[in-house]
Each structure stands twice: as structure tokens, then as C-alpha cells.
Amino acid sequence: DTGVSQDPRHKITKRGQNVTFRCDPISEHNRLYWYRQTLGQGPEFLTYFQNEAQLEKSRLLSDRFSAERPKGSFSTLEIQRTEQGDSAMYLCASSSGQGVNEQYFGPGTRLTVT
Amino acid sequence: KQEVTQIPAALSVPEGENLVLNCSFTDSAIYNLQWFRQDPGKGLTSLLLIQSSQREQTSGRLNASLDKSSGRSTLYIAASQPGDSATYLCAVEDDYKLSFGAGTTVTVRA
Numbered sequence A: 001d002t003g004v005s006q007d008p009r010h011k012i013t014k015r016g017q018n019v020t021f022r023c024d025p026i027s028e029h030n031r032l033y034w035y036r037q038t039l040g041q042g043p044e045f046l047t048y049f050q051n052e053a054q055l056e057k058s059r060l061l062s063d064r065f066s067a068e069r070p071k072g073s074f075s076t077l078e079i080q081r082t083e084q085g086d087s088a089m090y091l092c093a094s095s096s097g098q099g100v101n102e103q104y105f106g107p108g109t110r111l112t113v114t
Numbered sequence B: 001k002q003e004v005t006q007i008p009a010a011l012s013v014p015e016g017e018n019l020v021l022n023c024s025f026t027d028s029a030i031y032n033l034q035w036f037r038q039d040p041g042k043g044l045t046s047l048l049l050i051q052s053s054q055r056e057q058t059s060g061r062l063n064a065s066l067d068k069s070s071g072r073s074t075l076y077i078a079a080s081q082p083g084d085s086a087t088y089l090c091a092v093e094d095d096y097k098l099s100f101g102a103g104t105t106v107t108v109r110a
Helices: none
Strands: A005-007 A010-013 A019-024 A031-037 A044-050 A053-057 A065-068 A075-079 A088-095 A109-113 B004-007 B010-014 B019-025 B032-038 B044-051 B056-059 B062-067 B072-077 B086-094 B097-100 B104-109
Touching: A005 A088, A010 A019, A019 A109, A031 A075, A031 B097, A044 A065, A044 B097, A053 A065, A075 A088, B004 B086, B010 B019, B019 B032, B019 B086, B019 B104, B032 B062, B032 B072, B044 B056, B044 B062, B044 B072, B072 B086
Parallel strands: A010 A109, B010 B104
Antiparallel strands: A005 A019, A019 A075, A031 A044, A031 A088, A044 A053, A065 A075, A088 A109, B004 B019, B019 B072, B032 B044, B032 B086, B056 B062, B062 B072, B086 B097, B086 B104
16 A cells, blocks of 8 residues: 555646646545645645545635546646646545545645746 | 634644644534644644544554534643654544644654
């Protein structure tokens, strides 16, 4: 069990560019979550997948954000036309979806929009 | 909307002292509560999970209590060490998603 992995770990982009992040959950975990964390704050929920179905999106997830989880395995989070306010740590977590719903987090992707 | 508050925001103690970190939440209809550790610029490491039907959980030097009716949890770290320096986050699960507090940043002085 290699844990949750995220790629890239750091991304610097210019305002207006599109960026895409990838998350690989713990194998056989059917639930996958995206959170966003800004400096000095706790993570905030963005969206949640059960297998390939996206079951909820937070109001924080504007139309510029889209997430997918094809085939219920890895997930991607894309931000179009990035803004400076998008600068944050993007965290992915997974859980088994059975019994106690303990969530395991990846190392995060740090996004800086200049 | 669930609101989670952690007090104090920061704490500095000499090595060997016991740590007491507090977490409060507004809606007691939770499934479970998790305590996490976060090192600067890193992801979250799960420390303890307390189910809503439980009152406490222990792991090594860590003990967490839960009083769901009053909306409170406390994390105790015994005999603190410099390696315990980190930010500790409390999160409550209400139907699959976690709501986090802003964390308590702990510094243990050697």
C-alpha cells in the first residue's frame, strides 16, 4: 500500500493559464475527495467521488474548476483561466467507503499563480 | 453549516510538558472526528479517529476524547518532544465530507 499520491507537488503558472492536477488514491478505495487549503486555514471541501460518479461539488468550485475520475481510479482536477486567488494547496484524500470512513490524505499540490 | 474552532491558535511549551489541544464544533450530528498532524508545506497525517459512539481513543502518547453532546474534543499529547512540533488539525465528518478547524500550531522547545 503506497498511500495517496499527487502530481505535481508544486506548480507555478501565470494568471489566465490552465492547470491540471492528478491524484492516485490508495488502491481499492472507492471514495476520493478534493480539498483546498490556503495559508493559515484548515482544508475546505471541494468535491467527492464514489467510484467514477461525482456526488457533490462545493460552492467553492466555480465553473472554472472541473474534476473527473474516469473508471473510478485516479482523478484529475483542472482549473481554467487561473486567477491569483486560486493560489493554494490542493489536497486529495481517499477512503474505502466501507465501515468507518477514515480519510487518508496525499502530500498535496502547491499552486502559485503569478 | 458546520463550524469547527480550535483554541489556542498557537502553543509553545518546553520539552517534556503535556500538551492539551481543544476543538469545538457547532453541529453534534457527526459520524466521526479525526485529528491530523500537518508539517509545514506537507499533507495531512491521520493521528486518531473517534467514532461518534466512542468517548475516547488512544495511540501511544496520544489520547483524544469526544463529548458529542457538548460539541467538544480534546487531544492530549503526553511528555512532548521537539519532534511533536507541527500544526494539529481537528476535523468532523458529517456525511462523508470533513469540516476542518484552522489548527493549533505547536512548538516544543528543547
